[in-house]
Amino acid sequence: MKGPCFPDLEVPIRVRYHETDKMGVVHHSNYIRYMEVARMAWLDALGCPFTRIEGGDTQLMITEVSCTYRAPATFDDLLQVHIILERWNKFRLSFLFLIKKEDRVIAKGGSALAAVSNAGYPVPLPEILLERLSELDVTAPQHHHD
Template structure:
């Protein structure tokens, strides 16, 4: 699986007084996309952490093109950029229901051993799921 799309409505608490989504919330939207991408692959982020693997973000780039507003239905498309190694990289496009592109983004995360706090190679169970 290369990509996955999720959708949801913008909640009131995610907006400013003008009803515009606060820019910092987009990082959470990207995280929602990543977590659901993993879940669709059959991988629980929670279980991965319980098994001693975490995925901290080491790079985040967001290009804001248009605003999202309270109660907008938005879609976050998450795409794996390449086969992961120590790092895993995703591209994102966030659109509204009018199919206007709101945001283009990219994140790079690194696989880490929780107890040693050291980078590790992408676990085989993830690579195996990507190949099947």
């Protein structure tokens, strides 16, 4: 069976009113949530929903997260969260996120995840995830990462 041929995905997110602050812009903490929504969608598209990954003895723990803000988003803006698999090995995944409004990057972020046992000790990524990752076409054209 031929696996997925994408290392990246774009996920649309419409800004909801409760995600804005007193200044009328999206509160900074919500960009991290948008990245998580995109990461879950990416895993779903890969054929490894998070519930399946964490349904056994392995958890994926966030070990790093970052976000640089370039321009604000406001209520009802339609954002595109572009998630790109940057690196992976037997134990970790790293992603780049470009959050866009009208094709303009308004925030750039990243996250890294490590596999740990339910007791919190480092372990390899679940086998199903490793299989799907090995099937990715990482020779696909790379995108400009503003």
